[in-house]
Amino acid sequence: MSGPRVNSFFLGNSSGVNFSIILSPINEETGKLQLANCSGSKRAGDWNLNVTPGMNTSKVTISLTRNLQLCLPNATDCCTTPLCVVETLQVLACHDSVILAHLLIQAEIYANSSFTGNVSENATVIPNQVFQPLGSCPCDLTAGACDVRCCCDLECTPDLQQLFNESCFTGVFGGDVNPPFDQLCSSQTMEYTPDWFPFLCVQSSLNNTPFLGYFYHGSVSIPGVPPFKIPLQTSPGKLFTGYRQGDPIMTEENECFTIPQQSMAGQCVGNAPVVYLQNFDVKCLTHLASYKEELPHDVRINSGTGDFIQQNVIYRTVTDMGKFITESESLHTAEVLCQNVTFAEDYTFVWKDKNIEQINVTVFLGSLCEGEILTQRFTANFLSLKSTNAAELFGNPGYQVGKPVKAANMNASDTSGSLNIWQPAGRGLCTSATYTPVLFGLDSLSGCILEVGINEDCSLLRGNVTEKLNSLIQATHIGKRDNSSYSDLSDWVEIIRLDPFNSETNVSSGNLKGICPDIPANLNIRLIFADVGAIQGIPQQEILAVQISYSTVIWQFQCGLTCENSISFLPITASVQFIKVPAQPPIPMTRFWINFTEFDCNRNDVCWPQLFYPLTRFYTGEPYSQCLAKGLSLAFLVLLAAIMSNPWFSKLWNSFLV
Amino acid sequence: TSSLREILNNSYQLSSVPLQLLFYVNGIYYTFYFLATLAMIVYKSQVFSYPDDFLGPDLALLFIMAVLEVLRLYLGSKGNLTEEEAPLGLSLVITVGSAILSVYFLVWQTYVLKADVIINAVLLFTYGLESVLKVVAIAAFVS
Numbered sequence: 001m002s003g004p005r006v007n008s009f010f011l012g013n014s015s016g017v018n019f020s021i022i023l024s025p026i027n028e029e030t031g032k033l034q035l036a037n038c039s040g041s042k043r044a045g046d047w048n049l050n051v052t053p054g055m056n057t058s059k060v061t062i063s064l065t066r067n068l069q070l071c072l073p074n075a076t077d078c079c080t081t082p083l084c085v086v087e088t089l090q091v092l093a094c095h096d097s098v099i100l101a102h103l104l105i106q107a108e109i110y111a112n113s114s115f116t117g118n119v120s121e122n123a124t125v126i127p128n129q130v131f132q133p134l135g136s137c138p139c140d141l142t143a144g145a146c147d148v149r150c151c152c153d154l155e156c157t158p159d160l161q162q163l164f165n166e167s168c169f170t171g172v173f174g175g176d177v178n179p180p181f182d183q184l185c186s187s188q189t190m191e192y193t194p195d196w197f198p199f200l201c202v203q204s205s206l207n208n209t210p211f212l213g214y215f216y217h218g219s220v221s222i223p224g225v226p227p228f229k230i231p232l233q234t235s236p237g238k239l240f241t242g243y244r245q246g247d248p249i250m251t252e253e254n255e256c257f258t259i260p261q262q263s264m265a266g267q268c269v270g271n272a273p274v275v276y277l278q279n280f281d282v283k284c285l286t287h288l289a290s291y292k293e294e295l296p297h298d299v300r301i302n303s304g305t306g307d308f309i310q311q312n313v314i315y316r317t318v319t320d321m322g323k324f325i326t327e328s329e330s331l332h333t334a335e336v337l338c339q340n341v342t343f344a345e346d347y348t349f350v351w352k353d354k355n356i357e358q359i360n361v362t363v364f365l366g367s368l369c370e371g372e373i374l375t376q377r378f379t380a381n382f383l384s385l386k387s388t389n390a391a392e393l394f395g396n397p398g399y400q401v402g403k404p405v406k407a408a409n410m411n412a413s414d415t416s417g418s419l420n421i422w423q424p425a426g427r428g429l430c431t432s433a434t435y436t437p438v439l440f441g442l443d444s445l446s447g448c449i450l451e452v453g454i455n456e457d458c459s460l461l462r463g464n465v466t467e468k469l470n471s472l473i474q475a476t477h478i479g480k481r482d483n484s485s486y487s488d489l490s491d492w493v494e495i496i497r498l499d500p501f502n503s504e505t506n507v508s509s510g511n512l513k514g515i516c517p518d519i520p521a522n523l524n525i526r527l528i529f530a531d532v533g534a535i536q537g538i539p540q541q542e543i544l545a546v547q548i549s550y551s552t553v554i555w556q557f558q559c560g561l562t563c564e565n566s567i568s569f570l571p572i573t574a575s576v577q578f579i580k581v582p583a584q585p586p587i588p589m590t591r592f593w594i595n596f597t598e599f600d601c602n603r604n605d606v607c608w609p610q611l612f613y614p615l616t617r618f619y620t621g622e623p624y625s626q627c628l629a630k631g632l633s634l635a636f637l638v639l640l641a642a643i644m645s646n647p648w649f650s651k652l653w654n655s656f657l658v
Numbered sequence: 659t660s661s662l663r664e665i666l667n668n669s670y671q672l673s674s675v676p677l678q679l680l681f682y683v684n685g686i687y688y689t690f691y692f693l694a695t696l697a698m699i700v701y702k703s704q705v706f707s708y709p710d711d712f713l714g715p716d717l718a719l720l721f722i723m724a725v726l727e728v729l730r731l732y733l734g735s736k737g738n739l740t741e742e743e744a745p746l747g748l749s750l751v752i753t754v755g756s757a758i759l760s761v762y763f764l765v766w767q768t769y770v771l772k773a774d775v776i777i778n779a780v781l782l783f784t785y786g787l788e789s790v791l792k793v794v795a796i797a798a799f800v801s
Binding site for chain 2: 183185198199200201202203204209656657
């Protein structure tokens with residue numbers, strides 16, 4: 001039981017039974033329990049006995065009746081020590097002086113621990129942690145007592161400390177928070193001591209070490225979080241001055257007009273802006289699950305003069321579904337979810353000078369069912385009012401990056417020619433490949449795969465490959481500028497062709513089955529261009545020369561485990577490379593620059609800026625601070641010498657020494 | 659001839675020649691001491707880290723010591739040569755202050771290098787010798 005009250009039970013008939021309580025019944029000499037007699041009462045010392053009789057059991061309660069508060073010594077009616085009561089009681093149940101039962105109670109009661117003392121206002125001064133560690137004696141674990149083997153414990157008396165002096169704790173736990181460092185004179189551990197060590201070693205005590213204050217102070221976060229706001233689209237002032245080539249087309253709400261286009265990563269993004277005078281033709285793959293509704297076509301476009309024009313939309317249904325839909329390998333159930341979606345959108349922007357006059361949109365609708373993959377097609381064309389052909393560049397006759405290179409076939413009656421590279425389709429075979437025109441400024445590499453049998457004749461193979469590659473080049477001349485006219489020959493450069501070396505003599509020797517050397521399988525188109533000037537600040541680029549050459553490979557039939565497969569693959573490629581050359585000679589140097597070469601460090605032996613180094617910071621071979629220190633000490637010495645050599649100074653010196 | 663002998667007997671001159679010699683040597687040595695201690699304090703401030711505000715007092719005490727030294731040497735030299743005890747006594751008092759500062763640089767500095775110990779010991783020895791000679795000279799002047 002805990003607390004000043006304890007209960008017990010007396011079993012049996014309690015009629016005629018006397019209960020009494022006796023204090024300290026133990027014989028102090030022998031430590032044995034004294035035999036008690038029934039002459040006690042219900043009170044003994046501070047203890048009270050209470051009996052509640054019942055039928056067969058009686059409840060016996062013994063309680064302490066004194067104050068258990070802790071108080072000062074020599075006070076009355078309270079506890080002077082924390083251990084307040086240590087007593088032994090005996091409860092007797094007697095019937096006619098015969099002891100029926102006795103209960104032995106040993107009580108150890110502590111004083112109530114409510115604090116009534118004074119709280120000290122003195123705050124412990126915590127030294128600066130940077131220079132004085134807070135726990136200077138980590139092994140001092142018990143307060144008010146000596147910790148064994150802890151030599152830095154201040155509570156240990158010297159004779160106590162003498163007992164364990166040889167086996168103190170070492171290291172930081174033992175209180176050695178300042179380990180000896182290398183620069184101490186008494187430290188013998190360093191193998192390498194610098195030459196000056198006997199003079200510049202530290203003799204002073206260990207309380208100040210060089211490692212004081214080497215703390216990571218942490219970085220302070222600047223109050224005021226930078227605002228992570230997306231800046232609002234500032235409306236360009238040029239809306240009122242019209243569009244220039246390359247400007248995004250703006251809508252009525254001052255946002256960019258968007259049409260889904262292909263991003264750099266290849267996938268289609270829905271909100272790509274449309275750039276003035278830049279045509280595009282993109283194909284986007286989508287299926288029913290990820291189909292997003294297009295922008296409604298009632299958005300009005302800023303025409304460039306400040307007023308807004310409506311889009312003229314024409315809706316049509318798709319007739320040839322096969323061009324758009326490829327069916328995936330899913331089951332065709334009768335009930336398939338189909339939806340009316342946009343298959344293609346053709347935008348035609350009619351422009352004049354810097355404004356857009358008209359926008360005509362043709363939207364092709366069709367129904368897309370689940371399980372089918374749709375290739376959406378978005379095209380945008382800028383048509384000038386002056387001509388119905390593809391747009392003439394406004395004020396920009398040179399080539400623009402991304403425009404197809406103009407080619408002409410001067411030998412044929414129909415002078416228009418083309419310069420193409422492969423556009424593979426399907427499995428990549430040359431039989432199913434189409435052509436795509438070479439675009440200015442874009443280096444490209446493409447090819448297709450030719451199927452060759454094992455019994456292929458090598459010369460026939462060469463001819464076949466050469467003919468296929470030549471079909472890419474349907475031209476003899478390439479236009480210098482984008483607006484080269486077919487009637488003026490000076491606007492065109494002739495294609496320099498390096499035809500493959502046709503070695504007829506090697507046919508017989510190299511006629512092993514399955515190996516053909518010198519197959520001209522790679523076509524290299526090199527176009528050399530240059531900046532020839534600028535119009536309205538926009539540099540104009542012209543093509544100066546074109547060269548077409550062939551690289552040869554050795555084709556070898558690829559066998560599996562056995563050479564039973566009859567068809568092997570030969571990849572043929574076409575690569576386009578644009579090389580930029582300076583079109584003009586370097587600008588002749590003016591007389592000022594020729595005279596000024598004295599200060600040109602690359603061309604002269606004497607480099608004045610580097611010579612006067614601390615004053616002019618061109619030299620980088622020596623640290624600036626070192627050179628400055630040397631220069632200053634030199635200047636100081638010169639000054640000292642100048643002063644001391646003055647006769648006035650020697651007079652002063654003599655008078656000083658009396 | 660007797661006056662010549664008296665002059666050669668040196669009995670009229672009370673100024674102490676060893677003391678003057680010591681002043682001269684002290685002046686040169688103290689210049690070296692000042693530059694060396696300054697250089698070492700600069701070296702210590704670069705190589706070691708000083709606790710809060712310990713470098714300032716070190717440097718300040720060095721400059722105070724320099725000022726006291728100049729004053730002390732001037733007064734002592736003047737007192738010795740003019741055979742007056744007042745400037746010499748003042749110089750003796752200032753020597754006590756300089757000696758305390760030297761003890762500071764020897765023992766109570768933040769980082770005491772062995773070179774510090776050596777030059778301060780030499781300086782203290784010089785002070786001690788000077789003090790003895792000054793007391794002797796004052797005694798000679800007074801009587």
